[in-house]
Amino acid sequence: MAIIEPTNKTVKDFEGLHLYHGNISNCSMRVRMTLEEKGLEWVSHHIDLKKKENINDEYFGINPNGLVPTLVHDGVVHIESNDIIDYLDTAYPEPLLRSADKEAEMLDWLKLSASLHVPAIKPYVYAKKMAPKVKKSQEEQAKYEELQKNEELKKFHSKHAGQKTFSDDDVRESERLLADAFAKLETSLGDAPWIMGEQFSLADISWIPIYFVIVGCGYDFSLYPNIKRWAASVQERDSYRKGISDWCEDFAKV
Numbered sequence: 001m002a003i004i005e006p007t008n009k010t011v012k013d014f015e016g017l018h019l020y021h022g023n024i025s026n027c028s029m030r031v032r033m034t035l036e037e038k039g040l041e042w043v044s045h046h047i048d049l050k051k052k053e054n055i056n057d058e059y060f061g062i063n064p065n066g067l068v069p070t071l072v073h074d075g076v077v078h079i080e081s082n083d084i085i086d087y088l089d090t091a092y093p094e095p096l097l098r099s100a101d102k103e104a105e106m107l108d109w110l111k112l113s114a115s116l117h118v119p120a121i122k123p124y125v126y127a128k129k130m131a132p133k134v135k136k137s138q139e140e141q142a143k144y145e146e147l148q149k150n151e152e153l154k155k156f157h158s159k160h161a162g163q164k165t166f167s168d169d170d171v172r173e174s175e176r177l178l179a180d181a182f183a184k185l186e187t188s189l190g191d192a193p194w195i196m197g198e199q200f201s202l203a204d205i206s207w208i209p210i211y212f213v214i215v216g217c218g219y220d221f222s223l224y225p226n227i228k229r230w231a232a233s234v235q236e237r238d239s240y241r242k243g244i245s246d247w248c249e250d251f252a253k254v
């Protein structure tokens with residue numbers, strides 16, 4: 001569970017569920033989808049990453065990495081999307097998005113999704129689509145360097161600062177990691193409807209945003225028919241519409 005003590009104390013007075021999130025952020029998508037699966041009321045604090053609304057003292061005081069999503073639940077601040085969805089499923093077990101006998105396996109899918117974010121998903125999405133759209137001005141870059149203390153994120157963002165762009169090696173490495181992960185998902189799914197078999201779970205919610213953004217960047221899933229079939233089933237859920245597609249009607253045009 002990733003609970004942090006915010007330096008921006010204003011959020012400590014919040015009651016209920018408040019979500020700081022970005023429309024096209026895959027990490028935000030999984031939290032919105034979980035909230036919708038459970039039919040929970042939540043207060044939206046939208047952060048436009050293209051307008052750099054995350055790069056200021058106020059937001060870094062809530063999320064010390066300056067990332068979305070951040071969930072504030074009755075004044076307690078939760079970061080890390082996969083931890084947040086696990087927390088929500090525990091705090092609001094109706095409907096339960098896990099099965100008791102496969103919990104450890106399901107949490108492994110969440111861990112894999114989390115571990116791929118910086119080495120694979122983020123570089124792929126930035127290199128293929130986002131880097132030019134979130135280019136920082138000199139002032140924004142200076143503010144980012146002042147606020148950001150996380151070395152991994154500093155290193156990642158330095159790769160597209162100023163005139164720099166991601167190298168072919170960066171893209172190849174992310175493609176290699178994605179291919180390994182998708183091969184594992186393809187085999188594990190087999191003919192089953194959901195990642196954990198018969199039960200729709202947090203594993204599906206964790207992975208569908210990855211599929212959404214990677215497809216939106218032009219990734220070819222023709223090698224993975226089980227993943228395509230699974231994704232089509234997830235996309236029929238109301239929670240997918242409310243948590244994902246309603247927030248980014250056309251990712252291809254982003």
Ligand SMILES: N[C@@H](CCC(=O)N[C@@H](CS)C(=O)NCC(=O)O)C(=O)O
Nearest residue numbers: 025026027066067068069080081082
């Ligand atoms: N491990 C974090 C990653 C969050 C993350 O990287 N969020 C992206 C959007 S998906 C973001 O805020 N990007 C802005 C930035 O990198 O400055 C989580 O799962 O919540």
